[in-house]
Structure formats: structure tokens, C-alpha cells
Amino acid sequence: MLSCRQLFERLSEFLDGELSEDVCAHIRAHLSECAPCQTFFRTLEETVRLCQQLPSPPLPEEVRRDVQERLRAEWRRRFARSERSN
Numbered sequence: 001m002l003s004c005r006q007l008f009e010r011l012s013e014f015l016d017g018e019l020s021e022d023v024c025a026h027i028r029a030h031l032s033e034c035a036p037c038q039t040f041f042r043t044l045e046e047t048v049r050l051c052q053q054l055p056s057p058p059l060p061e062e063v064r065r066d067v068q069e070r071l072r073a074e075w076r077r078r079f080a081r082s083e084r085s086n
Ligand SMILES: [Zn+2]
Pocket: 003, 004, 007, 030, 034, 036, 037
């Protein structure tokens, strides 16, 4: 089972479809059992979808990194106290 942190580290790759089916299965399993990660995943998914709907070319790497940084900060805030060490 992935830890919450491990899941978070791979979430954007997961959404981009860059992970192997094996890893995706682990991530889905974690998401099905971990409410905080589920919530976070939905937020991230929604953000990505909104970005993809913009009538412009794919996000520049810089903007993309900025979004990821913000999500990372948000995630830290949310998980700072409740993170499990499994
Ligand atoms: Zn989790």
C-alpha cells in the first residue's frame, strides 16, 4: 500500500497517464480507502480539467510547476497533522 505522501508524489503523473497499470492500480486502491487523498485527488483532477478546457495550447511548464507548487503547499497544510506513516 502506498503512503499518502507517495501517492501525492505520483498524482500528477497518474492524471497524465504516465504511470504503469501496476502503479495506477496501487493508486486507485489507496484512493478508494483514503478519504483525504480522495478529496485531494478530486481537487487536482478538477484543476487539470479546467486547465485542459482553456482554448490555448498546453500549459507552459512554468505555469504547470506553479500550479503543482500551490497544490503541494495546500496538501502540506491539509495533511500536516493527519498524515499517516504507513
Ligand atoms: Zn492517503
